[in-house]
Amino acid sequence: xxxxxxxxxxxxxxxxxxxxxxxxSSLKGIPGFGWAMQVxxxxxxxxxxxxxxxxxxxxxxxFCDIHxxxxxxxxxxxxxxxxxxxxxxxxxxxxxxxxxYEYVLHPRTTGFTFIxxxxxxxxxxxxxHDITVAYPQNIPQTEKHLLCGNFPKEIHFHVCxxxxxxxxxSVEDLQLWCQKRWEEKEERLRHFYxxxxxxxx
Numbered sequence: 106x107x108x109x110x111x112x113x114x115x116x117x118x119x120x121x122x123x124x125x126x127x128x129x130s131s132l133k134g135i136p137g138f139g140w141a142m143q144v145x146x147x148x149x150x151x152x153x154x155x156x157x158x159x160x161x162x163x164x165x166x167x168f169c170d171i172h173x174x175x176x177x178x179x180x181x182x183x184x185x186x187x188x189x190x191x192x193x194x195x196x197x198x199x200x201x202x203x204x205x206y207e208y209v210l211h212p213r214t215t216g217f218t219f220i221x222x223x224x225x226x227x228x229x230x231x232x233x234h235d236i237t238v239a240y241p242q243n244i245p246q247t248e249k250h251l252l253c254g255n256f257p258k259e260i261h262f263h264v265c266x267x268x269x270x271x272x273x274x275s276v277e278d279l280q281l282w283c284q285k286r287w288e289e290k291e292e293r294l295r296h297f298y299x300x301x302x303x304x305x306x
Contacts, residue, residue, distance in 0.1 A: 107236075108180075125148060128147060129151075175224070177220065177224075198211060206291045207291070211284075218279045233269070237304070238261070238263075239298070240259070242259055243255060
């Protein structure tokens with residue numbers, strides 16, 4: 106649900122109209138809300154790369170061709186943090202000799218690198234903003250929680266801007282760059298939840 110709460114932040118800085126979000130395809134069928142997101146050209150995916158790659162490419166090429174400012178929100182981890190998804194992330198970490206995380210899931214770097222390269226080639230990428238979201242009290246996990254009135258009482262955002270010139274140019278280095286950001290997220294959230302529940306500036 107992080108994407109929905111980010112809207113209030115974007116609205117405050119007048120960037121909401123530029124935002125496109127990459128979301129799971131089931132959301133586009135929500136009456137009214139889902140239809141509006143389709144009209145707004147949000148990107149809906151199956152979360153299976155062999156099925157999503159062509160659609161991703163077409164949408165990104167379209168955004169580059171129309172020469173409109175774009176703010177694309179993606180979640181490289183692919184899903185919410187639950188016991189089940191954490192177990193899958195831990196299995197992935199074991200197979201690849203990576204650190205196991207407590208507060209984040211390991212990112213799927215294939216889609217991230219594809220998006221960065223495609224937008225960079227289309228001259229429609231000026232920066233990557235790394236956003237970490239934390240909830241010091243209640244954490245709503247699904248749309249059902251919101252419908253039942255379980256909204257977070259407080260939300261913290263940590264935003265770090267990385268200019269496109271600072272990003273690696275090779276796919277392999279870009280994958281490592283993304284993984285490094287997730288290592289930092291893990292530590293940032295660990296300090297948040299085990300400390301005073303605010304981000305260091």
